[in-house]
Amino acid sequence: MTENRERVVVVGAGLAGSLAALYLARRGYQVDVYERRPDPRSALASPEGRSINLGLSARGMRALDEVGLLADVLKRSVPMRGRVVHAPDGTVRFQPYGVREHEILHSVLREELISVVVDAAEAEPAVRFHFGHRLVRLDRDTATVEVVPTDGGEPVRVHADLVVGADGVFSTVRQQMQHGLRADYAQEFLPWGYKELTIPVGADGEPRVRLEALHVWPGHEALMVAHPNVDGSLTCSLFMAHEGPVSFAALDTPQAVRDFFDRHFPDAGDLMPALVDEMAAHPVGHLVTVRTAPWRHADRVVLVGDAAHAVYPFYGQGMNSSFEDCLVLDSCLAAHPDRTAALAAYEAARKPHTDVLADLSTANFADLRDRVHRIGYTASATADRILARLLPGRWVPLYAMVSHTTTPYADALARARRQDRILRTAGAGLALAATLAVAATVRAGRRRSTGR
Amino acid sequence: MTENRERVVVVGAGLAGSLAALYLARRGYQVDVYERRPDPRSALASPEGRSINLGLSARGMRALDEVGLLADVLKRSVPMRGRVVHAPDGTVRFQPYGVREHEILHSVLREELISVVVDAAEAEPAVRFHFGHRLVRLDRDTATVEVVPTDGGEPVRVHADLVVGADGVFSTVRQQMQHGLRADYAQEFLPWGYKELTIPVGADGEPRVRLEALHVWPGHEALMVAHPNVDGSLTCSLFMAHEGPVSFAALDTPQAVRDFFDRHFPDAGDLMPALVDEMAAHPVGHLVTVRTAPWRHADRVVLVGDAAHAVYPFYGQGMNSSFEDCLVLDSCLAAHPDRTAALAAYEAARKPHTDVLADLSTANFADLRDRVHRIGYTASATADRILARLLPGRWVPLYAMVSHTTTPYADALARARRQDRILRTAGAGLALAATLAVAATVRAGRRRSTGR
Numbered sequence: 022m023t024e025n026r027e028r029v030v031v032v033g034a035g036l037a038g039s040l041a042a043l044y045l046a047r048r049g050y051q052v053d054v055y056e057r058r059p060d061p062r063s064a065l066a067s068p069e070g071r072s073i074n075l076g077l078s079a080r081g082m083r084a085l086d087e088v089g090l091l092a093d094v095l096k097r098s099v100p101m102r103g104r105v106v107h108a109p110d111g112t113v114r115f116q117p118y119g120v121r122e123h124e125i126l127h128s129v130l131r132e133e134l135i136s137v138v139v140d141a142a143e144a145e146p147a148v149r150f151h152f153g154h155r156l157v158r159l160d161r162d163t164a165t166v167e168v169v170p171t172d173g174g175e176p177v178r179v180h181a182d183l184v185v186g187a188d189g190v191f192s193t194v195r196q197q198m199q200h201g202l203r204a205d206y207a208q209e210f211l212p213w214g215y216k217e218l219t220i221p222v223g224a225d226g227e228p229r230v231r232l233e234a235l236h237v238w239p240g241h242e243a244l245m246v247a248h249p250n251v252d253g254s255l256t257c258s259l260f261m262a263h264e265g266p267v268s269f270a271a272l273d274t275p276q277a278v279r280d281f282f283d284r285h286f287p288d289a290g291d292l293m294p295a296l297v298d299e300m301a302a303h304p305v306g307h308l309v310t311v312r313t314a315p316w317r318h319a320d321r322v323v324l325v326g327d328a329a330h331a332v333y334p335f336y337g338q339g340m341n342s343s344f345e346d347c348l349v350l351d352s353c354l355a356a357h358p359d360r361t362a363a364l365a366a367y368e369a370a371r372k373p374h375t376d377v378l379a380d381l382s383t384a385n386f387a388d389l390r391d392r393v394h395r396i397g398y399t400a401s402a403t404a405d406r407i408l409a410r411l412l413p414g415r416w417v418p419l420y421a422m423v424s425h426t427t428t429p430y431a432d433a434l435a436r437a438r439r440q441d442r443i444l445r446t447a448g449a450g451l452a453l454a455a456t457l458a459v460a461a462t463v464r465a466g467r468r469r470s471t472g473r
Numbered sequence: 474m475t476e477n478r479e480r481v482v483v484v485g486a487g488l489a490g491s492l493a494a495l496y497l498a499r500r501g502y503q504v505d506v507y508e509r510r511p512d513p514r515s516a517l518a519s520p521e522g523r524s525i526n527l528g529l530s531a532r533g534m535r536a537l538d539e540v541g542l543l544a545d546v547l548k549r550s551v552p553m554r555g556r557v558v559h560a561p562d563g564t565v566r567f568q569p570y571g572v573r574e575h576e577i578l579h580s581v582l583r584e585e586l587i588s589v590v591v592d593a594a595e596a597e598p599a600v601r602f603h604f605g606h607r608l609v610r611l612d613r614d615t616a617t618v619e620v621v622p623t624d625g626g627e628p629v630r631v632h633a634d635l636v637v638g639a640d641g642v643f644s645t646v647r648q649q650m651q652h653g654l655r656a657d658y659a660q661e662f663l664p665w666g667y668k669e670l671t672i673p674v675g676a677d678g679e680p681r682v683r684l685e686a687l688h689v690w691p692g693h694e695a696l697m698v699a700h701p702n703v704d705g706s707l708t709c710s711l712f713m714a715h716e717g718p719v720s721f722a723a724l725d726t727p728q729a730v731r732d733f734f735d736r737h738f739p740d741a742g743d744l745m746p747a748l749v750d751e752m753a754a755h756p757v758g759h760l761v762t763v764r765t766a767p768w769r770h771a772d773r774v775v776l777v778g779d780a781a782h783a784v785y786p787f788y789g790q791g792m793n794s795s796f797e798d799c800l801v802l803d804s805c806l807a808a809h810p811d812r813t814a815a816l817a818a819y820e821a822a823r824k825p826h827t828d829v830l831a832d833l834s835t836a837n838f839a840d841l842r843d844r845v846h847r848i849g850y851t852a853s854a855t856a857d858r859i860l861a862r863l864l865p866g867r868w869v870p871l872y873a874m875v876s877h878t879t880t881p882y883a884d885a886l887a888r889a890r891r892q893d894r895i896l897r898t899a900g901a902g903l904a905l906a907a908t909l910a911v912a913a914t915v916r917a918g919r920r921r922s923t924g925r
Binding site (some may be wrong): 204205206207208209210263307309 | 664759761
């Protein structure tokens with residue numbers, strides 16, 4: 022029976038590629054997944070010991086739930102009910118993520134998450150994973166790929182009906198699919214990079230900080246976030262400029278590292294016994310936004326995940342939106358028997374929204390850096406939350422729409438802008454009413470005092 | 474003596490590369506120019522007989538003048554004193570380009586212009602041209618290039634002190650210079666393309682239309698411009714969508730071509746006896762904007778022309794801004810003995826302005842397509858011209874600043890915006906004054922009629 026199935030080659034066995042393979046197998050395709058790196062479940066996968074933590078929210082949960090993986094993933098996650106914002110003087114403030122019980126995020130290690138997805142995909146008889154295979158060529162018109170084993174074996178040509186490019190931000194599938202065509206492409210690097218650091222459990226085996234939250238140290242020159250882990254430790258991502266007076270490049274001695282943390286994150290530095298060693302040993306990651314079109318070629322090639330739309334991590338939506346791609350692609354394949362039409366519908370359904378996500382993620386960087394600890398920001402966020410409580414389902418803050426619903430990103434933004442206009446108008450009305458009331462009081466006072 | 478000169482490899486012998494070679498030789502470098510195509514002065518250069526016409530304006534003229542080429546180029550050009558705008562009903566309207574004698578453009582064939590520049594560069598003892606050599610590799614740290622003769626000879630490695638990437642919009646130098654670095658890059662294609670067509674001289678040997686002007690046929694679905702040639706013919710560029718109901722793809726029969734011209738450009742079609750043949754034989758060109766950074770690597774590599782900033786042709790500034798690059802690069806090399814500092818100064822002096830040029834060129838497409846024949850556009854352009862006449866040198870319309878001055882593009886745009894604000898405020902003031910005057914007249918009339 023599998024002889025008659027249409028064949029898909031998925032390039033890339035990251036989060037997007039593995040979940041796409043699972044969806045496509047359930048949709049009836051025979052799926053081969055080629056991945057340059059070793060099996061992510063092996064010890065080889067993360068030689069430098071980096072651990073990346075992700076915040077799973079509604080979109081990602083929905084896509085996992087559809088293929089029955091959500092419960093398993095949640096078992097390996099820590100709920101985050103809000104943000105703990107750390108000020109430089111050591112004071113902390115808790116901001117809940119939502120107003121309802123389910124409006125929370127779930128912190129999960131990338132390697133745990135990918136193990137669940139790869140295990141599930143591999144359990145499908147129609148899926149085969151080929152780790153340690155690098156794509157060198159794609160013939161977009163015949164959906165033929167040439168892959169080379171990274172251990173030095175002979176190149177292999179594989180013919181398929183459809184190639185799925187899930188090979189990340191610098192996608193070879195994308196490059197070869199678009200080569201020589203009128204393709205729009207934009208990549209933009211943030212002058213800031215990031216580095217992973219650890220807050221381990223205390224000597225008593227207990228967590229050192231409040232666990233069920235995302236911790237944020239906002240800052241103009243450097244900022245940090247920390248996700249809780251199941252074992253009670255936290256994984257921190259430190260963000261700052263690559264170069265310049267305050268930058269990763271400038272932190273080139275143990276003393277410079279300690280001075281920097283004392284000045285910017287004194288409460289965090291005290292909780293990181295391996296800080297100096299980790300700063301020296303861990304690589305600095307790049308932050309890049311990619312927007313492009315087309316995402317597809319005829320009925321032969323399609324992109325998912327970072328290959329189609331890389332975003333900065335500041336809205337916590339990179340993985341969630343990649344998982345959502347898989348769900349939307351699958352529903353388009355279900356709705357359109359003609360695959361060219363299905364891939365066109367998929368791009369039309371996704372690209373306007375992931376472009377908005379790129380904008381939101383850039384804006385959230387500015388917020389985390391400059392605005393989170395300002396009074397105006399807090400007041401506006403509080404007003405949003407109060408209105409959401411008073412008008413359940415009818416007033417939804419932008420953050421809640423992005424994180425706790427599956428409303429498409431652009432629709433969420435449009436609705437948030439309408440709400441903002443109402444708030445501004447109401448604010449102006451209130452200010453006017455207050456002014457009139459004060460004026461009336463003053464007049465009444467004058468009348469009394471003059472005896473009129 | 475030439476033994477001690479520093480060596481430059483220029484990749485690309487187009488307009489930017491040839492002029493850069495000339496400037497660099499005069500600055501004291503030994504220059505080797507490698508160009509993939511045959512010598513542009515040979516019959517091989519333009520096998521399909523395409524002829525492209527360019528509008529030389531102040532920036533290009535200044536850069537040519539600096540190296541003594543302007544007089545020679547102007548001898549081969551036709552002055553254009555303004556635009557002749559053709560309406561679909563056949564009526565024409567002349568809009569002068571400027572208010573002063575020198576505020577004109579000069580139409581010149583690309584192959585004439587490049588012959589002048591290549592001849593002049595080749596006359597320098599320090600310059601050698603190597604046509605038919607394709608760049609395959611650049612080592613950005615050692616300024617070493619590997620070139621392959623296109624006739625199948627052996628690859629050649631050439632070591633230099635500086636590599637100038639003048640290899641156009643899809644620059645290999647840029648790609649290899651930026652590879653793996655945090656480079657910003659954006660390419661955007663217009664859904665429209667273009668095709669060259671000819672209005673030959675009449676049977677009597679006389680020009681068929683007014684010669685000393687750029688002819689424009691604006692239009693929402695398709696538009697055309699025509700540059701005059703020295704021999705009395707005109708070279709037209711037809712712009713329209715690649716695909717769709719009104720598009721190059723849809724003009725697939727002689728009848729479709731004739732019907733299309735009858736409907737959109739009836740007066741032009743009548744002047745083009747070879748129209749149907751040319752539409753079938755000439756290729757459709759692509760229109761692309763490229764913005765990128767960095768433009769340089771250490772003291773080793775630098776980009777000029779389309780390799781650094783490709784723009785749509787609708788402001789007629791592509792060649793002019795590329796020539797201006799050569800002038801600015803040369804003045805930065807003169808001002809900074811340290812070449813790393815010189816290249817940094819060059820990028821800082823140019824990139825903000827060519828980014829603005831990209832915006833202006835995109836906006837001018839919308840103007841040509843949608844606004845040129847509207848009353849509001851004409852009125853505003855007329856007001857601008859009247860003010861420029863009344864306040865010579867103190868009020869300069871944006872088009873005049875871009876085309877008739879060397880004011881950097883972003884500075885020109887900022888000044889135009891200030892002027893626009895003044896016009897709008899004045900317009901509002903005038904409208905208010907007029908309203909008050911009318912109201913006063915009406916009141917006076919009422920008073921009279923009621924006898925008060």
